[in-house]
Amino acid sequence: MLLACTLTGLLALTGCTGNEADRIDDLSDASFELVNQDSTTVTFPDDFAGQALVVGYIYTQCPDICPMVTANMRQLRDRVDAPDDVAFITITFDPRRDTPERLRAYREAYGLGDTDWQFLTGDPDTISQLMERLDVRVELSRGSYDDDDYLIDHTDQISLVDPQQRVLFHYGGSMTPVDILAEDLATIRPAS
């Protein structure tokens, strides 16, 4: 049985169990061509078939909330001992600035350079469609996309996707206790 969903006050959560009827979305029909921090093409979610996914959303010009999302995912990864059947994935919603090179530098700054944790970006249209599909809202709050100096209001979110590529949980990314994430993740891992 899946654990309770954490609704951090930020998200309207529509599915709290792994039951077919309670899933938030089914990504098995989706295919988004992205690129990772090493400029390698990644097809999401196809390239992660058979794995449980922990997905976080950031932009690297965000010094406060987004690092908390990354830190929360890192604590979860440490808690479950980085198993091979779970993929940790961070997707930027600021593809104009977050190039593979910038994502690689960010990843290394957070001590993740030696892990298989992938940081993904893509062309703006693809990222926009993916964010919409994953219920991540992105709005400019200052500046314009025409220059390099803007701030973004965004959903603070971590998602869990099961090995059948069903989106089962959205959480407040920066503040959901790792205990809750770990217990829910345990229920959707392939070995569970």
Next chain:
Amino acid sequence: MRVFAFSAVLLVSIAVLGGCESESSTSDAHRNAERTASDTLHITNAWVRPAPEGGVTALYLEVHNRRATADTLTRVDTPVSSRTELHTTVLHSNGTTGMRPLENGLPVPTDTTTRLRPGGPHVMVYDVQPALVIGDSVRVTLYFNAFERTLTAPVRPTPPQ
């Protein structure tokens, strides 16, 4: 461990205070009259997040104002960046979150601990040069209306316990 000299600048005057937590607050004239020269303003628990070269980071700290008068954090300077801004994080009714500049600076009321903390007020540091790696230290200078304070902040991924 590397040590970078930081300094900061923040505009101030008044206003939008997101996330000040008051231990106690008083304008009691009698109490103020009993204050001594030891009343002061001091800073604790300063830290900054890691950042790649050219990236952004946030500075967090606690300001303990035990002086008889309120003050305002107006500016932060650092040699690792030519641009800093005082921000607070806001949560919107549509579920999104984001940052807003504190155009008038960060008020520091008397007899109060004002916390710059994750998810609240913080100093945003742009275009960090060079990269800030976990284990580094950074010097920062905080400018208040009546004071300035220089201190060293460790680079760490999470707050000090």
